[in-house]
Amino acid sequence: MRNTKCCPKCGSREIIRVPDNAHRYLANSICVTKLAFVKRVPVARYVCHACGYVEDWVENQRERDVIQKAFG
Numbered sequence: 600m601r602n603t604k605c606c607p608k609c610g611s612r613e614i615i616r617v618p619d620n621a622h623r624y625l626a627n628s629i630c631v632t633k634l635a636f637v638k639r640v641p642v643a644r645y646v647c648h649a650c651g652y653v654e655d656w657v658e659n660q661r662e663r664d665v666i667q668k669a670f671g
């Protein structure tokens with residue numbers, strides 16, 4: 600949905616991007632912990648307005664590198 604601007608489930612083009620806020624209490628972010636250092640990687644959500652389908656994206660390459668180091 601992020602790249603096509605189109606819902607893969609229903610074909611709608613009404614896509615809403617919901618940015619993550621890593622400082623929010625119920626953030627959608629991914630927690631990566633290294634010793635005592637805790638970092639949260641923001642995850643943006645793309646929501647189809649028509650059917651409600653949701654995709655999650657880690658949009659920043661450097662943040663994806665952090666996840667790869669932690670879990671890869």
Ligand SMILES: [Zn+2]
Pocket residue numbers: 606607608609610611647648649650651652
């Ligand atoms: Zn849809």
